[in-house]
Amino acid sequence: MENILSRYSDLKDLKAMNMEELNTLAENIRELIIEVVSKNGGHLASNLGVVELTIALHKVFNGDLDKIIWDVGHQSYVHKILTGRKESFHTIRTHKGISGFPKRKESKYDIFETGHSSTSISAALGYALSRDIIGEKHNVISVIGDGAMTAGMAFEALNHAGDTGTDLIVVLNDNEMSISQNVGGLSQYLNRIRTAPTYFKVKEDVEAILNSIPGIGKQVFKTAERAKDSIKYFLVPGMFFEELGFKYLGPIDGHNINDMIRELERAKKVKGPVLVHVITKKGKGYKPAEEHPDKFHGSSPFNIDTGKPINISIEPSYSDILGDTLINMANKDNRIVAITAAMPEGTGLSKYKEIHKDRFFDVGIAEQHGVTLAAGLASNNLKPYFVVYSTFLQRGYDQVLHDVCIQNLPVVFAIDRAGLVGDDGETHHGVFDLSYLSHIPNITIMAPRDKSEFIQMLEFSKDYNGPLAIRYPRGNCYDYIEENNRTDIELGKSEVLVKGKDIAIIAIGGMVEKAYKVTEELKRQGRSVTLINGRFVKPLDEDLIKKVSNEHSLIVTLEDNVKTGGFGSLINDILVQSNYRGEILNIALPDIFIEHGKVNLLFKQYNMDVEGILNRISEKIK
Ligand SMILES: Cc1ncc(C[n+]2csc(CCOP(=O)(O)OP(=O)(O)O)c2C)c(N)n1
Numbered sequence: 001m002e003n004i005l006s007r008y009s010d011l012k013d014l015k016a017m018n019m020e021e022l023n024t025l026a027e028n029i030r031e032l033i034i035e036v037v038s039k040n041g042g043h044l045a046s047n048l049g050v051v052e053l054t055i056a057l058h059k060v061f062n063g064d065l066d067k068i069i070w071d072v073g074h075q076s077y078v079h080k081i082l083t084g085r086k087e088s089f090h091t092i093r094t095h096k097g098i099s100g101f102p103k104r105k106e107s108k109y110d111i112f113e114t115g116h117s118s119t120s121i122s123a124a125l126g127y128a129l130s131r132d133i134i135g136e137k138h139n140v141i142s143v144i145g146d147g148a149m150t151a152g153m154a155f156e157a158l159n160h161a162g163d164t165g166t167d168l169i170v171v172l173n174d175n176e177m178s179i180s181q182n183v184g185g186l187s188q189y190l191n192r193i194r195t196a197p198t199y200f201k202v203k204e205d206v207e208a209i210l211n212s213i214p215g216i217g218k219q220v221f222k223t224a225e226r227a228k229d230s231i232k233y234f235l236v237p238g239m240f241f242e243e244l245g246f247k248y249l250g251p252i253d254g255h256n257i258n259d260m261i262r263e264l265e266r267a268k269k270v271k272g273p274v275l276v277h278v279i280t281k282k283g284k285g286y287k288p289a290e291e292h293p294d295k296f297h298g299s300s301p302f303n304i305d306t307g308k309p310i311n312i313s314i315e316p317s318y319s320d321i322l323g324d325t326l327i328n329m330a331n332k333d334n335r336i337v338a339i340t341a342a343m344p345e346g347t348g349l350s351k352y353k354e355i356h357k358d359r360f361f362d363v364g365i366a367e368q369h370g371v372t373l374a375a376g377l378a379s380n381n382l383k384p385y386f387v388v389y390s391t392f393l394q395r396g397y398d399q400v401l402h403d404v405c406i407q408n409l410p411v412v413f414a415i416d417r418a419g420l421v422g423d424d425g426e427t428h429h430g431v432f433d434l435s436y437l438s439h440i441p442n443i444t445i446m447a448p449r450d451k452s453e454f455i456q457m458l459e460f461s462k463d464y465n466g467p468l469a470i471r472y473p474r475g476n477c478y479d480y481i482e483e484n485n486r487t488d489i490e491l492g493k494s495e496v497l498v499k500g501k502d503i504a505i506i507a508i509g510g511m512v513e514k515a516y517k518v519t520e521e522l523k524r525q526g527r528s529v530t531l532i533n534g535r536f537v538k539p540l541d542e543d544l545i546k547k548v549s550n551e552h553s554l555i556v557t558l559e560d561n562v563k564t565g566g567f568g569s570l571i572n573d574i575l576v577q578s579n580y581r582g583e584i585l586n587i588a589l590p591d592i593f594i595e596h597g598k599v600n601l602l603f604k605q606y607n608m609d610v611e612g613i614l615n616r617i618s619e620k621i622k
């Protein structure tokens with residue numbers, strides 16, 4: 001096959017291409033994406049599905065003027081390749097390389113940053129309304145997936161956009177998949193439209209016939225208009241969107257560039273909001289991804305020939321342990337219910353979902369609803385576990401406060417991906433949860449140091465009668481200290497792992513392992529060190545902290561949360577109250593958005609790897 005992409009430079013080249021060349025370009029882009037993602041990892045299936053759609057969008061719209069917003073942004077690789085990042089594409093998701101999501105600093109064509117789902121219609125509406133106020137002339141396009149369309153925010157924006165009547169194009173990329181199979185009534189509605197392909201033809205015919213009937217087609221009388229609408233309702237797809245004030249176009253084959261160009265040109269001419277329904281196949285063009293779109297949603301590096309991952313870990317992940325432990329607990333306790341917001345695989349709930357079907361809810365990308373659903377379940381004597389990534393629970397802050405904590409309900413928040421997550425970068429690091437949860441009255445917050453303690457904490461949570469958060473990191477879950485007498489979990493009590501007298505290190509969760517290595521090294525250097533595993537962020541072990549403050553001249557706190565409002569700052573409050581006169585060193589993440597890169601590299605960069613921590617302690621001692 002000819003390699004048109006090798007000669008491609010910018011959007012001008014795309015504008016000049018004929019249909020045959022555009023189709024060849026699509027195949028070239030697919031090859032490049034497969035090659036790079038097989039090495040770097042990334043969102044393969046979503047991107048392979050939008051190759052033709054992205055080409056058609058850039059063919060029809062003026063990249064220098066029109067505004068295209070990518071929802072979630074995980075599917076923006078083709079857009080990146082077409083808009084000046086072909087040469088740097090091999091660096092995608094690597095430290096200091098280009099991001100896997102749209103970034104304004106990366107390109108003038110990335111006009112709005114995304115990462116969390118379902119923001120694109122609101123942002124696009126903002127662009128459109130500001131355009132109208134300022135008196136500019138350009139098109140605004142939101143590209144949103146069927147998964148992202150399940151979120152409250154998307155509905156809120158559709159509701160508002162329809163009412164404004166402003167010119168706005170929403171391209172609904174429907175591949176029947178969120179990360180896993182999409183869920184919910186809207187998804188079933190889209191399915192009905194998709195599975196009745198004759199609808200597309202019927203819609204045109206019905207409109208033509210109705211328009212030719214005098215008094216109806218000319219829309220002279222309101223009653224006639226309503227009659228026309230009710231006939232259309234039964235025969236025409238997309239009425240849901242039309243009722244909200246959108247013109248509906250589609251469904252269109254999202255792998256046919258010609259058809260899409262035609263429909264997008266049509267959408268451009270529509271006055272007011274228009275929704276273009278495009279049907280695509282997730283993973284299109286790469287068999288393993290077409291067959292397992294969920295596994296290739298966010299893929300680690302893989303072998304192109306077999307589709308098999310290159311690095312297979314023998315250790316379970318924290319998510320795996322969560323899933324297995326919850327199954328065991330639910331086997332014995334029929335009050336236990338698990339909730340996910342569209343992440344059954346990522347959160348480790350896939351097996352649970354099969355075994356306890358009737359006590360499992362996938363609410364779609366609807367974290368706010370997920371939290372309040374849990375509150376409702378808990379109000380009626382069930383024991384809900386909302387298993388959610390730290391970064392996505394940010395969406396449900398008010399629901400945690402208002403619906404769960406004020407009523408002191410026994411909801412457990414199993415907070416996965418707490419701390420640095422790595423390659424997804426600033427939109428996805430879970431480094432704010434301690435700060436956004438710890439000031440809420442009634443909540444208890446814990447973080448396990450290792451696998452055995454994680455299981456202990458989950459067991460503890462079962463009979464705990466109030467809101468409880470357990471936060472744990474992305475990655476492998478194992479034990480690293482040989483011991484045979486672990487202490488039981490007791491509310492608000494920390495664990496002393498090593499006893500000394502000069503320096504006290506108080507660490508939390510995943511950071512205890514680093515603290516343990518730092519302690520070993522300091523001991524080798526002849527220092528006397530106390531090491532405390534915090535276990536609880538709230539309530540803190542005040543008695544122990546006060547005791548330690550009387551006995552040590554340097555207190556070091558260590559956490560993988562931002563410093564502001566984090567574990568260290570809560571400990572500082574106690575130290576101030578107890579008139580501690582010694583030195584304090586709070587090691588935490590700085591008050592910036594941390595970029596993407598491997599977790600170890602990022603810890604090194606922010607002097608939070610073992611060497612960096614040792615250096616900072618040595619500095620302080622000097
Ligand atoms: C608020 C929020 N919750 C969860 C996610 C995780 N997430 C990323 S992509 C995705 C599925 C999106 O499905 P869809 O919009 O249909 O895009 P597709 O990958 O199918 O193209 C989910 C759940 C997220 N990014 N943001």
Ligand SMILES: CC(=O)[C@@H](O)[C@H](O)COP(=O)(O)O
Pocket residue numbers: 072074115179297298346417421424474
């Ligand atoms: C785009 C998105 O939000 C998710 O797909 C995310 O990339 C998942 O990351 P994990 O690999 O940590 O599950």
Ligand SMILES: [Mg+2]
Pocket residue numbers: 145146147148173174175176177178
């Ligand atoms: Mg989808």
